[in-house]
């Protein structure tokens with residue numbers, strides 16, 4: 001489509017006066033600025049941006065999965081710290097990635113803002129004067145006519161106005177001339193597109209600064225409130241203060257997963273009730289693709305699993321019921337899950353603690369004493385558990401995962417195995433000290449996520465503007481037509497020279513010849529009319545030109 | 553519920569399409585071969601007539617007149633292509649009806665649809681500008697190769713969608729991604745042919761071109777370059793829209809509109825490369841061959857995104873059935 005470079009001002013010649021040091025620095029800066037805002041630099045920066053994104057997809061990223069990064073560190077113990085020093089596990093928040101896109105956007109500003117201003121002026125200015133040599137334009141022709149100069153220009157002006165060109169006539173150095181232009185929307189689209197990219201970046205940045213996100217596993221019957229202390233994991237932008245969090249609490253009443261015959265999950269739905277501030281609780285249902293949206297916050301169900309339930313009866317008759325903890329699915333296709341239930345307050349003593357670690361199968365099958373799961377649906381829930389008693393070390397000050405036991409407590413003999421068993425729902429086991437542990441059933445849990453991104457709507461608006469600008473830039477043709485009249489070389493009549501310059505279309509030839517033909521017909525028509533004794537007689541040259549204008 | 557007879561029909565149509573396209577490739581190649589014979593004879597005459605300075609290559613968009621036999625072969629090839637196209641569309645229609653959903657829920661279906669769009673794009677181009685018919689062998693050759701690979705390695709039987717894929721935005725996002733990809737496919741091939749042909753034209757101008765070459769029968773370098781650019785210009789807004797629609801869908805399915813998931817990252821890379829291609833075309837020093845290379849890189853990125861990212865790396869983008 002376009003093969004011409006955008007017009008760029010050439011560097012003004014440096015003044016011949018002796019250059020001071022200050023001026024030299026200024027010149028150097030100006031030269032850098034010009035270089036940075038050159039199209040070629042933008043192109044290189046675009047390539048760099050594409051290249052820089054590649055390691056972010058090939059290496060594990062902290063923002064996606066801390067676990068995968070940890071695994072990479074264990075697998076490549078020597079290489080990983082080096083990669084980490086280069087921010088290769090945080091590519092998209094690394095200084096070098098930021099440097100590339102910031103440079104690109106500075107280049108964009110330097111390139112597009114002057115263009116936008118120039119275009120703003122052009123919108124209200126007449127089309128530019130005709131170039132001196134019309135025959136050097138990509139499309140051009142000359143039409144001889146018997147009409148006088150001004151009348152000839154009248155004819156082509158009419159043709160162009162019908163085609164919705166903006167037309168201006170001037171007295172040029174080599175005779176009366178005409179400039180016409182249409183397709184201003186192309187440049188408008190270009191400016192809109194590039195400026196919207198900037199707006200999009202600002203929206204993204206704002207979202208990162210003021211946005212936050214927290215995730216938590218919630219078992220049926222339980223809930224959470226929107227505060228960083230409650231989340232299992234959270235991330236927040238640097239400008240988020242914990243007082244800014246919306247006062248929202250969510251309870252999970254019921255969770256359902258539905259499966260197709262081939263056991264792919266067809267839908268998850270969570271019945272929740274939520275409370276915003278002191279308002280009344282509202283019941284609603286959310287699911288995959290249907291988050292709860294309130295006031296700039298969104299609550300999602302991002303996954304699900306099972307929380308096996310146990311009850312414990314001590315020898316003195318005290319009974320603890322409805323003890324449950326989420327077991328994390330290890331295999332999403334069968335929902336075979338692993339986890340641990342920690343019971344720190346079984347008795348008065350610090351070492352009167354118990355943990356049930358094990359494996360949960362929603363549909364269990366025992367093969368040679370080993371429990372496996374064969375179906376993600378809870379058709380025959382079973383567990384394979386090891387029960388430990390002793391001291392869990394929860395208050396030791398060291399952080400512990402809620403989904404696994406602290407192995408060092410076992411190694412140090414503070415936590416000892418008190419029994420192991422495979423249990424179906426309702427079955428019990430008795431520990432050495434007489435304590436009875438019953439696998440009483442299960443509840444489902446939902447992985448829930450609360451997200452807050454104030455830049456989101458802004459980004460959507462900017463993305464739409466990007467698209468609109470792009471369509472304008474790529475679909476609209478900008479056409480300029482210039483015409484000039486001069487005396488015919490043999491002295492009789494006038495020669496009309498026409499030239500045109502189109503951006504944004506490949507087949508300019510046919511369109512230009514259609515215009516030229518139309519003008520030729522109209523000229524002949526006009527000559528006939530002015531020379532015919534009866535000016536109202538129908539023309540021998542066909543219908544009036546206006547009526548056969550091809551769709552442009 | 554899966555209708556197994558429709559699913560089987562879809563599989564048969566796939567095979568039939570591959571056979572028809574292969575026959576079309578044979579016919580296109582024969583057309584090039586026969587066309588060559590006349591062209592070679594003529595260039596021989598020219599040289600014999602003692603005009604070494606005038607290259608026998610038309611620099612315009614029209615090809616030298618074809619022998620009637622070559623033209624007949626070309627028409628047969630086009631006919632085979634169109635029939636293959638109908639059968640190819642049938643593959644997806646039957647799948648969609650069998651599973652009662654949009655037929656692009658896994659990589660097999662996605663790949664098949666992309667190739668369909670590529671063939672449609674080629675057919676439209678060839679019908680509008682008959683010169684472009686001559687790139688048929690080079691479009692349908694890769695098409696046949698792609699379909700064989702898709703059939704061998706990506707095949708997944710008709711089945712229901714995983715939960716995250718059941719959204720209205722699936723239709724919008726995946727449909728536009730398929731359209732964009734298919735169009736970029738044709739654009740990339742045009743650029744590859746441009747690279748070959750422009751080298752050949754340089755040689756002809758220097759008088760060092762080999763005596764016979766299929767390149768002689770290709771459209772002019774200028775026409776190929778223009779085709780590549782116009783298709784990319786057509787594909788770019790579609791791809792942009794696909795990325796935006798994907799972000800809108802991700803926002804409701806995954807809790808964020810953009811998270812640099814590998815698939816998202818590569819979609820972004822492809823977008824940047826195509827933006828670079830469009831810029832390169834208007835940047836002095838990058839016009840012609842360098843910008844054509846950028847377009848080829850763009851297509852490579854798209855293919856890499858489909859194959860590597862779906863099959864090797866793990867991300868949220870799940871396509872059921874490929875393991």
Ligand code: HEM
Nearest residue numbers: 002006037038039042104107108111190197827830831834
């Ligand atoms: C953020 C990265 C950028 C993207 C994604 C982008 C994208 C585009 C696209 C798709 C086009 C359409 C090309 C065509 O008309 O065929 C375009 C045109 C243009 N871009 Fe950019 N651009 C970017 C940055 C820049 C920068 C930094 C500059 C300035 C140095 C720039 C200057 C231009 C100009 C002058 C045109 C018009 C070319 C013409 O009218 O033919 N762009 N841009």
